Amino acid sequence: MARRLHPDESALWAQVAASVRPLPGRVRPIVGPAPRVIVDQPPPAPPPPKRAPAANRIAVDAATLDGGWDRKMRSGRLAPDLTVDLHGYTRDRAHALLTRMIVEAATGGARIMLVITGKGARDSDDIANNFGRPRGVIRASLRDWLQSSDLRPYIAALRPAHPRHGGGGAWYVILRR
Template sequence: MTRRLRPDEKAAWEAMAAQVGKKEKPSRKPRELRPEEAALWEQIAASVRPLGNRPAAPALPRVKPPEGPRAEPVLPAVAHHLAGISVTDATLDAVWDRKIRTGEVLPDLVIDLHGYTREAAYNLLERRIRQAHERRARVVLIVTGKGRSTTPWPETPRGILKEELPRWLDQPGLRPYISALRPAHQRHGGMGAFYAILRRTRGE
């Protein structure tokens, strides 16, 4: 059985309940600083320097680029007795010849030169052959277009790109990448395309 509150206890309880139920209203106006607080604030503000007056950080030394010519990409090594042989005359083993003749060769990369000017076609060819070598591709299909001639390659004059392609691949900048150049099978363009068989990287 609980006892009843005395009058003084009841009054205290009611006062406490009234305080809990009230929501404290935010003050609309901040109070003013007392004199000693204002003096302390002025001292702190006087001791602070603006960021613009901070000393600048020391400049980093400039690194000069190395002098001398840029290093050229390393070309695959070519045997001396093959260096003077054209890509059209270079021989392949019997397995390669059979795959090319029967259309079993699957190109790893296609370079489509059809429709390019001579200069643009050469720049594209050089760039893509280097990329193919870096990717360790073996067969690159090069599309030149058939040109005007209908006589089988390479006995007669051909279109401009068809005529230039073997010469481009025989140049020192590209010859080390190429083992041989062969006309493509009909399924890959026939007289308008060629297989460039790339040299293997040593250690493969």
């Protein structure tokens, strides 16, 4: 026994039937005007989490977490959900990659992101070997990027990484739920 078509299925079938060209020597059966089918559009991207303006004014590295989080970070027992290595990127490309990865991770449900920036120049010889170009630009810019209005709604806190995860050249970015 065949099931009955829903009204939207009937409308879609009528639209398909109206677009069919009959075989040579045959005539198309007369069917009423094809009803318009409204196709659902995919939902828009979710907006960033809404937070009180006061919560967004707190610096990302000064934001507080409960004691359990901080103990896990200090002991290195924290396992990042995602790692982003910014070595070798220019400042602008690193910023674009970080922005894209944070938005994707936050909407995907990730909670802890490890961002590897590198340590930058350690002494004058290292700067001289780099042909006078400043080093550590990404590391110096990270806080400002995370504090910007387009990323701040996604960020709960920023903490230095445990030596197991890169120490002084890496950071834990804790994302809001």
